[in-house]
Structures are given as C-alpha cells and as structure tokens.
Amino acid sequence: MAGTVILLISHEDLIQYPIETNSKKIKSYSRNLRSNTDKDMINPDETGRKFCELLEIIARLRSPGGCPWDQKQTVQTFKPYLIEETHELSEALDNDDPNQIREELGDLFFQLGFINQLYEERDIFSIEDVLQSIIDKMIRRHPHVFEGKTFESYDEMSRNWARVKEKEKSKKEHKMYELDVPKSLPALIRGQKVASRAARTGFDWPDLRALVENLSEDFRILTDDALEGNKEEIEQSLGDLLFSLVNLARKCEVNGEECLKRATDRFITRFKLMEEILSANNLAIDELDQESQRKFWAQTDNHS
Structure with missing residues (x-):
C-alpha cells in the first residue's frame, strides 16, 4: 500500500513524497548516517579537502597581506551580499540551470564561510561548532531516521517535531520564538510563516469559508479607505488585506x-x-x- 517518505524542512513546511510500502508505519532507520546505498556517493577525503581549501582561501583574504576589500568587511557590511547571493541562487533554481545553480551554490558557500571567518577571528565560534550544531539538531529532530523511533502516522511525527523544538528552548524563550520570524524575509514569506506558526498554536480560522468572508470585509474596508484618500488608513487596510491573502494561501496550501x-x-x-x-x-x-x-x-x- 502507499506510504510516505517525509522530508522535514521546517515544522510548517512539511514535504511528503509517496512511496510503495507494505507497512502502515513510517519505516525506522539505523542511526548509522551512511547507508549501504549511499556510502559511495561522497568521497569524505576529497570533499573535506575542498572544503578546507575554501576556508583557507577565505582566511588568507582576511589576513595581513590579503585583500583590502575583504579585510575591511564586517558582519553588517557583508550581510547584503549574503542576501543578494541567496536571491541569485533562488533565481537559478527557478531557471533550472544546473551550471548556474552550481555556480550560485559555490558563491553561497563562500558567503557562509566568510561570515563564519568573521566570528572565528573573534573566538566566538568555529566552523566545527557550526557544523556540529546542525548535525546534532538534524539527528535530534529526526529520531525516526537516526534513532530507530517509529511513528504511527504523519501527524504523530509532525507533533513530535514540534515537541523536540519546544524542548530545545525554555518555555519563556519558546513563547517569544513562536512568532519570531526574521524581519529581513520578504514580506509575503514572513507573513505566511507567521500565520502558519500562529495556526500551530490553535489560533486559526475555523474553516476556509470564514476566512473568505473576512477577505471580503477587508476588501470593502480598503475600498472605502481608498475612495476617501486617507493614506495612513489605506496602508493599514491594504496590509490587513494582504495578510488575509497570505492566510488564504496557507489554507489552500500554496506559496503566496x-x-x-x-x-x-x-x-x-x-x-x-x-x-x-x-x-x-x-x-x-x-x-x-x-x-x-x-x-x-x-x-x-x-x-x-
């Protein structure tokens, strides 16, 4: 019967890939990170050497005798380049151009390595700390893959994901974190993520019809404000309408x-x-x- 392979990008963005399986339960996997089928896919020596070479290049650019432009960069001055490269990678993915994607991935690796170098120079953390942090987090949040845990359903696995995230923070931090979505995200993405996280707490429209009725009311208010010509009122009512629209996108499971x-x-x-x-x-x-x-x-x- 049909089963599901589940890729957890974030709790509100769960991606499911259908597979054929004879089990009603999600398959458990060994904690061995290298399965028999993928052990030859990555050459750890070559990959590690290339990765270290990139980090050494970045360190040299920042060192005395390196590049004056790189030497004067700070986290804040470098941040716009990270954002720019991320958007360029996104566009490359939209174009589905492997050569462009490969190049943009390389650029993004450089950006990440450079930011790490800025913090490593100040003895705040190292690249090993960064990698260990994400390794531990992914293993911790995927016990069904790495720790032999079995879930009866997709929903149960999703709830476990939320519980693990909650345990990672104190109650006070968690409450602050729930809607703490980066302000630097594009407004529509941020709005939809905030709406998704609020809904996760139970604060949500009861059904799609109620949301559509609210949309109609928001549009009526915006129309009245626009005809009256009050800019401040227009900005507020337009924002309310846009937020309702991203809620509609969320309810319809599309990306606004x-x-x-x-x-x-x-x-x-x-x-x-x-x-x-x-x-x-x-x-x-x-x-x-x-x-x-x-x-x-x-x-x-x-x-x-």
Whole structure:
C-alpha cells in the first residue's frame, strides 16, 4: 500500500513524497548516517579537502597581506551580499540551470564561510561548532531516521517535531520564538510563516469559508479607505488585506510568494509582448487611450 517518505524542512513546511510500502508505519532507520546505498556517493577525503581549501582561501583574504576589500568587511557590511547571493541562487533554481545553480551554490558557500571567518577571528565560534550544531539538531529532530523511533502516522511525527523544538528552548524563550520570524524575509514569506506558526498554536480560522468572508470585509474596508484618500488608513487596510491573502494561501496550501512572483513574471511577459505588437504597428503605449491599451493587452492573453 502507499506510504510516505517525509522530508522535514521546517515544522510548517512539511514535504511528503509517496512511496510503495507494505507497512502502515513510517519505516525506522539505523542511526548509522551512511547507508549501504549511499556510502559511495561522497568521497569524505576529497570533499573535506575542498572544503578546507575554501576556508583557507577565505582566511588568507582576511589576513595581513590579503585583500583590502575583504579585510575591511564586517558582519553588517557583508550581510547584503549574503542576501543578494541567496536571491541569485533562488533565481537559478527557478531557471533550472544546473551550471548556474552550481555556480550560485559555490558563491553561497563562500558567503557562509566568510561570515563564519568573521566570528572565528573573534573566538566566538568555529566552523566545527557550526557544523556540529546542525548535525546534532538534524539527528535530534529526526529520531525516526537516526534513532530507530517509529511513528504511527504523519501527524504523530509532525507533533513530535514540534515537541523536540519546544524542548530545545525554555518555555519563556519558546513563547517569544513562536512568532519570531526574521524581519529581513520578504514580506509575503514572513507573513505566511507567521500565520502558519500562529495556526500551530490553535489560533486559526475555523474553516476556509470564514476566512473568505473576512477577505471580503477587508476588501470593502480598503475600498472605502481608498475612495476617501486617507493614506495612513489605506496602508493599514491594504496590509490587513494582504495578510488575509497570505492566510488564504496557507489554507489552500500554496506559496503566496511564488504566486505573486509568477503573476509578476506573467505581467512582464505580456507587457513585453504588447510592446512588440505595438512596435510592429508603429505605435507606442503612451500614444493610446485606455480603451486601445486594453484591446492590445487582450491580444497577449493567450501568451502568458
């Protein structure tokens, strides 16, 4: 019968891959981190050598006689480059270009190693501390993979994930942490994560219909505020509507950020096509009235 392989990225982002199995229970695995099937996939000596070489390059760039630009960097001055490289990797993944992805992954490894170097120079922590921390965390949060624990269901495993995270922090810290999503995240991503974590505590809409009714009310309020022209009221009511929309995305199990990204890409594609159509007719957008613009825009509908 059909079973499930479960990849835990975060508690609110659980990814399931269907498999065929004769057991109703999620399969337990040995704590041996290297299974027989993957023992030849990674050459620890070569991988370790390359990793150390990268760290040595970073250390040399920061050392006396190294690169003046690298030497003057701080955590705060370097942070924007980390964000930029992360977005570039995200775009490479969207493009599904292996060469671009490989290059961007390398750039991101460099960014992470550089930030670690900044802290290692101040004797705050080392790369070994960083790696050991994530190794321990992943093993601790996946007892069904590394410690032989068996769960009766996907939901039981999900609850265990939450319990393990809770044990990792004191009650006071946990309450603060529950909605503590980085402010530097894109607003839609942050909003959806906050909504997901709030729902995890039981603070949620009873059903989709109730949420849709609230959306209608939020839109009515925004419309009234927009017609009145009060900017502060518009900003607040628009924010409320957007937050309700990310809740709708969460309820419908879609990624609000990706939805907006794809909609923006569709708009760009159609707009460029409309410009091409107009150019072929020796026309420009700013020369057309709104009715004519809509007619040319409609011609691009089947190409988005």
